[in-house]
Amino acid sequence: MRGFAIEYRTGDRIGKLGDLAVDTTKELWPVVGLIVDMGFGKGDKMIDPGEHIEVDIEEERNIELGGKAILRDPHTDASRLDHMRLHFLDGKKVFSSDEQLVGKVYDAVVFTHIKPWNVKKLLVSTKGLKSRRIRLDVNDITKVTTDGIVLDMEMAEIEETEEQADVDL
Incomplete structure (x- = not known):
């Protein structure tokens, strides 16, 4: 899914999926954040996953966000097992x-x-x-x-x- 476009239901583009943050301290490692590549020269942001996310793998290859997706700065400390990036x-x-x-x-x-x-x-x-x-x-x-x-x-x-x-x- 890395590289999938992330956009609002209105079609407004947010960025591309860069990575997933997972909680390795829990069973089945739940995804706790979508790391969004905001584009050249801009820092990564994180979106909390929730019920409002739809993934289109076959057709558009994108992730559509409904509701109010809040962009925030991701954790950068790789030693945090509760927010570990999969690329780590x-x-x-x-x-x-x-x-x-x-x-x-x-x-x-x-x-x-x-x-x-x-x-x-x-x-x-x-x-x-x-x-x-x-x-x-x-x-x-x-x-x-x-x-x-x-x-x-x-x-x-x-x-x-x-x-x-x-x-x-």
């Missing part, structure tokens, strides 16, 4: 609870069809001979730091869960 997680290393490298985050699955929006899974790519892509439930994450993301599962559990997912396909 891009490329982050993911470690198992036994300190083995699982891979790196390359994307997130955001449920926009349910209000409030939630981040359900992080998508992780692995390297090496068994290179693959893994979907990790955000409830399996115990810690997010500048060094990386730590899971509450050991590497053997992750591989077992992954094998089970392959069988279910």
Whole structure:
């Protein structure tokens, strides 16, 4: 959704979606803000998500705001786990609870069809001979730091869960 146009129902353009702010301290990581790129030379703004947001993925590729959307300055402190930007997680290393490298985050699955929006899974790519892509439930994450993301599962559990997912396909 990054790059989607954000506009009022009247058609007045606000800016483009730059990022999402999520609360990583809660279950399912609810989206607590839409980070809006206001244009060249202007700072980013944040809009609180609410019942008044409609997303058009197929046709217009835009986000339409109804009601009174209040633009405010976003939090810039990356250490705030209750307002973490999703791009902060891009490329982050993911470690198992036994300190083995699982891979790196390359994307997130955001449920926009349910209000409030939630981040359900992080998508992780692995390297090496068994290179693959893994979907990790955000409830399996115990810690997010500048060094990386730590899971509450050991590497053997992750591989077992992954094998089970392959069988279910």
